[in-house]
Each structure stands twice: as C-alpha cells, then as structure tokens.
Amino acid sequence: xxxxxxxxxxxxxxxxxxxxxxxxxxxxxxxxxxxxxxxxxxxxxxxxxxxxxxxxxxxxxxxxxxxxxxxxxxxxxxxxxxxxxxxxxxxxxxxxxxxxxxxxxxxxxxxxxxxxxxxxxxxxxxxxxxxxxxxxxxxxxxxxxxxxxxxxxxxxxxxxxxxxxxxxxxxxxxxxxxxxxxxxxxxxxxxxxxxxxxxxxxxxxxxxxxxxxxxxxxxxxxxxxxxxxxxxxxxxxxxxxxxxxxxxxxxxxxxxxxxxxxxxxxxxxxxxxxxxxxxxxxxxxxxxxxxxxxxxxxxxxxxxxxxxxxxxxxxxxxxxxxxxxxxxxxxxxxxxxxxxxxxxxxxxxxxxxxxxxxxxxxxxxxxxxxxxxxxxxxxxxxxxxxxxxxxxxxxxxxxxxxxxxxxxxxxxxxxxxxxxxxxxxxxxxxxxxxxxxxxxxxxxxxxxxxxxxxxxxxxxxxxxxxxxxxxxxxxxxxxxxxxxxxxxxxxxxx
Ligand SMILES: [Zn+2]
Numbered sequence: 032x033x034x035x036x037x038x039x040x041x042x043x044x045x046x047x048x049x050x051x052x053x054x055x056x057x058x059x060x061x062x063x064x065x066x067x068x069x070x071x072x073x074x075x076x077x078x079x080x081x082x083x084x085x086x087x088x089x090x091x092x093x094x095x096x097x098x099x100x101x102x103x104x105x106x107x108x109x110x111x112x113x114x115x116x117x118x119x120x121x122x123x124x125x126x127x128x129x130x131x132x133x134x135x136x137x138x139x140x141x142x143x144x145x146x147x148x149x150x151x152x153x154x155x156x157x158x159x160x161x162x163x164x165x166x167x168x169x170x171x172x173x174x175x176x177x178x179x180x181x182x183x184x185x186x187x188x189x190x191x192x193x194x195x196x197x198x199x200x201x202x203x204x205x206x207x208x209x210x211x212x213x214x215x216x217x218x219x220x221x222x223x224x225x226x227x228x229x230x231x232x233x234x235x236x237x238x239x240x241x242x243x244x245x246x247x248x249x250x251x252x253x254x255x256x257x258x259x260x261x262x263x264x265x266x267x268x269x270x271x272x273x274x275x276x277x278x279x280x281x282x283x284x285x286x287x288x289x290x291x292x293x294x295x296x297x298x299x300x301x302x303x304x305x306x307x308x309x310x311x312x313x314x315x316x317x318x319x320x321x322x323x324x325x326x327x328x329x330x331x332x333x334x335x336x337x338x339x340x341x342x343x344x345x346x347x348x349x350x351x352x353x354x355x356x357x358x359x360x361x362x363x364x365x366x367x368x369x370x371x372x373x374x375x376x377x378x379x380x381x382x383x384x385x386x387x388x389x390x391x392x393x394x395x396x397x398x399x400x401x402x403x404x405x406x407x408x409x410x411x412x413x414x415x416x417x418x419x420x421x422x423x424x425x426x427x428x429x430x431x432x433x434x435x436x437x438x439x440x441x442x443x444x445x446x447x448x449x450x451x452x453x454x455x456x457x458x459x460x461x462x463x464x465x466x467x468x469x470x471x472x473x474x475x476x477x478x479x480x481x482x483x484x485x486x487x488x489x490x491x492x493x494x495x496x497x498x499x500x501x502x503x504x505x506x507x508x509x510x511x512x513x514x515x516x517x518x519x520x521x522x523x524x525x
Contacts, residue, residue, distance in 0.1 A: 049158045052151055055166065059100065059147045062169050074173075082176035092332065093172035100171060101132060101494060102150055104141040106163035116160040117141075118461055123156050125462070130333075130369065134458065135408045137449040138490045142167065144333070167492040174496045175332045178280065180214035208291055212506065214499045215280045217328045218248070218321055221287065225253060232294055235308075241316070242384025245339040248321040250384055253290060254396075256312040257297070263312060267399035267520065270479065271513070272316040275351050275381075275403065275470060276335045277323030278495045281487050281505055282404035286317040288506025289513050307517040312396065319470075320351055320381055333495065337379055341366035354379035355473035356386065358417035363464035372468055382470070389478060400520055401479035402513070403470050405486045407494055408456075409448045411437050412484040414475040416453035416466035423475070432481060432519055439515035444508040446488065453484060481520070485509060 071081040082093040104120060107113040120141055124131060129149055132142035145153065154164065168174050211224060229236050235257050241250035258266050271289065273282035293313060296304040318324050322338035336348030346367035353360075353372035364370045377383040389398065411433045414423045423429055430450070437448045453459075459466030466472075475482035488505050489497055497505075 049154065051164050052154045052158065055102070055150060055154060055164065056147065058166055058169065059150075070170075079177065080181070082173055085176070088179070089329075092330070093176050095331070096171040096175060096333070098146055099144055100146070100150065100166050101168035102143050102145045102164060103167045103492075104143070104157075104162050104164050105139050107139065108161060109139075112161065116157075116162055119160065120157055120162075121458060121461055123153065127153060127156075128368070129153060132494050133408050135410065135449075135490065136455060137410065137451055138408060140490070142494055144171075168494070168496070174493075177498060178215060178332070178496050179328075180216075180499070208295075212284065212288060212291075212502050215284060215502070216287075218318060218325050221283070221318060222249075222251060224287070225251060228253070228291070228294065232298075235297070236294065239314075239388075241388045242380065244320075244322045245337065245380050246322045246325075248325065250316070250321060250381060251318070252314060252316040252388075254312065254314050255290065255293060255308070257308045258312065264395050264397065266310070266312050266396075268312045268314050268396045269400045269402075269513075269517065269520070270314045270316070270398055270474070271402050271404065272319050272470065273404035274317060274324055275319040276405060277320050277327045277337075278333050278335055279404075279406040279487075280327070280495070281406050281497045281502065283317050283324070284502045285404055285487060285506050285509045286315055288503070289510045290315050290317070292506070292510045303514065303518070307514070307521065310521050311399075311517055314396070314398075316385070319385075323348070335369045336371065337381055339373075339379060341371065342374070343367065346371075349373040349379040351379045351381045352470055353468040354382040355468045355470055356382075357469075357473040357476045358415075358467050360464040360467035363467070370465065372464075376468060382473075386473075393478070398474075398478045399480055400516060401471075401474040401482040402516065403474070403482075403484045404509070405484055406497065407489055408486045409446060409488055409490045410456065410484075410486040411448050411450045412453040412456050412471070412486065413450070414453055414472055414482055416457050416469040416472050417459055418463065418466065419452060419454040419460045425480075429481065432516070433483065435515050435519060436483065436485070436512040439511045440508045443511035444504060446508060448485070456486075481516075485512065 071084065074081050107116045117136060121134065124143055127149060130144040132144060134141045225238050229238055235255060237254045239252045239254055241252055243249055256263055271286050273286040293304060297308055320337050323334055323336060326334045326338055336350045338347055339349050340347055343366040348371065350370050350372060353370060354377060356376035359376035360372060362374050363372060373379055377386055413429050413433050415421050433450045437450055440446055440448050453471055454466050457466040471482055471484050487509065488501060
C-alpha cells in the first residue's frame with residue numbers, strides 16, 4: 032500500500048485522558064526529579080561507574096543525549112487494524128522527523144528516540160489507535176557511556192598489544208583475542224589488530240586497501256585465502272561486510288570475531304573449517320564506514336551515516352546503504368535525515384570505492400556469496416530491498432538458505448532470528464525509496480549469487496547500545512550461521 036505522507040498533515044487534538052501519555056510523562060518526570068547521588072551510588076554498588084564520575088572522557092559525548100529517551104511502540108493487534116496502526120505510525124513518525132532506531136513488523140516493535148515534548152505529541156497523534164508503549168531506555172547518556180570500554184579495559188588492551196608486538200608469538204594472539212573481544216574497539220585498535228593478525232598468519236591473510244574516505248581515512252579489508260595467487264580465480268569468494276551504519280557496533284565486533292574464529296579453527300586443524308577454506312575464500316570488510324565509526328567514538332554515539340559534505344552546509348553525511356548504483360533514488364530525503372541517499376549513485380565515497388575495487392578484482396576473485404551485518408532486531412533479510420513486487424531469482428533456495436542460517440543461530444544460542452523480505456523490513460512497501468540503493472541489492476544483482484542481511488541482537492531493550500558482554504555470544508551465533516552458509520555453498524546441490 033502506498034501512502035502519500037502529505038496526507039497526514041492534520042491537526043490532532045490533545046488527548047489528556049490517554050493513560051499511555053500520562054504514564055510516559057510521569058515516568059520521565061520522576062526520572063528527571065530523582066536524586067543523582069542515589070543513582071550514582073546504586074550503580075557503584077554494581078561496580079559500574081556513572082558517566083559524571085569519569086575523568087578522562089569528554090562529558091559532552093554523553094550529556095548531549097540528556098532529555099532524550101528511547102520509546103517503544105508495540106502490542107498492536109495482529110490483523111488489519113494492526114497494519115493500519117503500523118503504517119500510520121511510520122508515516123507520522125517520518126513526518127514529525129522523530130529519529131527512528133528500528134522498526135520490526137515481525138517482532139512487532141517500533142523504537143524511536145524522543146524528547147518529552149515530541150514523544151507526547153506523537154502519542155497524542157496516535158491516541159486513537161490500539162497499541163502499547165514503554166520507555167526502553169530512560170537514562171540514555173548512562174546507557175551510551177556503558178558501551179565504551181572502561182579505562183581498565185583500555186589499559187589491558189594496550190599492554191596486550193605491546194606484548195604481542197614485541198615477541199610476535201603465535202600463542203600471544205589468542206590471549207590477545209580474549210582481551211580484544213571483551214570490549215568494543217575504536218578504529219585505531221581495530222586496524223592495529225588487523226596488522227597483528229596478518230603478522231601471525233602471513234601466508235593466508237592479507238590487508239587490502241579499498242580507498243580513502245571523505246575525511247581521508249583508509250578503508251581496509253582482509254582477504255583470507257589458503258590458495259596460491261595463481262589459483263584464486265577459480266575459487267569462490269564469500270564477502271562479509273559490517274559497520275555500514277556507524278552506530279551498529281556489534282556488527283563490527285561480530286565480523287572481526289568470525290574472521291578470528293576461522294583463522295584459529297583452521298590453525299587448530301578443525302576439519303570442517305579446513306574444508307571450507309580449501310574451497311572458498313573469505314573477504315571481510317569489518318568497518319565499511321570508518322569516518323562514521325570514528326565519529327560515534329569521538330562525537331556522537333548514535334551517528335549512522337558517513338561524514339561527507341552535502342549541499343546543505345548544516346547537515347553532513349550520506350547513508351551509504353542508500354548510495355549504491357542499483358535501483359538508486361536520488362535525495363529522497365533531506366541531507367539532514369538519517370536516510371539521505373545523496374544526489375547521485377555512488378556519491379558516498381565508501382560505496383564508490385567499494386564498487387571500483389570489486390570491479391578491478393572480480394576476475395581474480397569471483398564473488399559468490401554475501402552477508403552484510405547490521406543491528407538490531409534479530410532478523411535474516413533476503414533480497415530485494417527496493418521492491419516487494421519483484422521476485423528474487425531462485426527464491427525457493429534463497430529462502431531455504433535463510434531458514435538454515437536462522438536455524439544455525441538457534442541451535443547455537445537459542446535466539447530466534449526471523450526471516451523477512453528486505454523490502455518489508457525497510458518499509459519499501461510503504462515508501463518505495465526507503466529500500467533504494469542498498470548494498471544488499473547491489474551485491475545480489477551485480478556480484479553475489481546468494482546475498483543476505485543479518486540484523487543482529489537484540490530485540491530486547493538495548494538496541495544499538497548492546498552491552499559489550501554480548502560481543503562474544505553474538506559473534507558465536509553468527510559464526511555458526513557463516514559455517515552453515517559455507518557448508519551450503521559446498522553442498523552438491525549448488
Ligand atoms: Zn544498519
């Protein structure tokens with residue numbers, strides 16, 4: 032169903048009797064009036080620092096989110112009325128330009144970043160519908176603060192790096208990995224870690240330079256191949272990318288984790304992994320958006336796009352995942368929007384560099400399969416993203432594989448990743464441009480026979496701010512899916 036968003040310009044009377052609005056306001060007021068020292072103490076009792084206690088970080092990094100809350104709309108009915116609510120809510124949120132974290136029709140939630148005032152307005156606008164709502168993150172600055180490594184973890188990491196660099200011992204890297212995956216890592220640490228891995232596995236791992244970003248940072252990828260250079264043009268490549276959206280940190284830690292597991296399982300003589308690597312090459316691009324990622328560490332934790340200049344000097348950044356040259360739609364959003372696609376295809380330097388690199392190397396390294404890691408919602412998405420009216424080729428097998436990936440995850444961790452058509456997930460059935468120019472469609476159409484997006488954890492209450500204790504569990508479940516994928520590609524049928 033297509034909805035013209037302008038048709039939602041309507042005056043909405045305030046509904047003072049709506050219980051949902053009342054509890055929304057009361058919860059925020061109670062929080063704002065609560066005593067800071069009590070809050071600090073209760074955190075300290077759990078061995079967690081409060082962000083105001085941290086000495087060596089820029090407080091503004093957290094304080095800028097004061098007065099903002101993550102509100103979840105959920106619990107609408109599973110019928111036509113529910114659909115009407117869902118579509119209307121999306122359109123009104125869009126029109127009010129309230130930042131959207133995630134929408135999931137299958138898990139039934141819409142998470143948005145609101146202030147007290149626009150949250151109240153929005154709930155007012157929706158008050159004629161049946162649904163529930165709750166604030167899932169009340170203390171946004173503190174929740175953001177807790178996703179950064181503690182200063183103790185940072186020191187530990189630096190010491191470990193030094194010890195590995197000085198003696199370059201194979202045993203050290205595994206110790207290092209245990210430390211490395213304890214916390215999220217910034218770009219410098221991740222790039223330093225690439226070099227350590229290549230030092231440790233020089234015969235099978237290479238760092239490849241893809242190009243430079245707008246702010247001049249190198250885009251680096253890693254090629255894992257146990258084959259001699261002369262043979263690689265007959266070997267199928269599996270490509271795994273992540274971090275195209277800067278704030279989705281767990282996607283980056285997960286692709287690093289998968290790479291690390293493949294390397295150590297291969298080294299330890301794991302028979303299945305040996306077989307995968309004898310028949311497949313793996314190509315990892317863990318930080319697809321280095322400028323944006325760096326920006327989430329230094330300036331705005333919840334930044335999504337790259338950092339490129341646009342025609343509007345007040346608003347920078349292109350959503351790389353709308354910038355690819357397949358079914359591209361130019362500038363359907365304003366440059367200030369999180370979904371801004373740019374004025375022309377491949378305007379985002381990251382998508383341009385990626386396309387050029389793949390074209391230059393495609394004869395030596397034919398791509399066969401693609402996984403793009405995002406967060407969050409726990410979903411497996413399959414093509415196409417741009418339209419629900421177009422059937423993907425080989426849909427039956429694509430679906431079978433999607434179910435297999437989901438099952439591999441469930442067997443590993445018990446988490447249930449829903450299988451969703453990417454167009455539905457993106458809302459392309461509602462606003463066609465929302466699914467335009469995606470990396471998924473571009474890779475599926477031009478490069479990879481099999482292509483998926485995995486949206487990682489959680490579907491609970493952390494969203495983009497998944498605590499670092501989940502880095503390894505998420506890494507493990509996605510590694511299980513990648514191994515399933517590899518086994519599928521090697522099976523006789525395909
Ligand atoms: Zn994403």
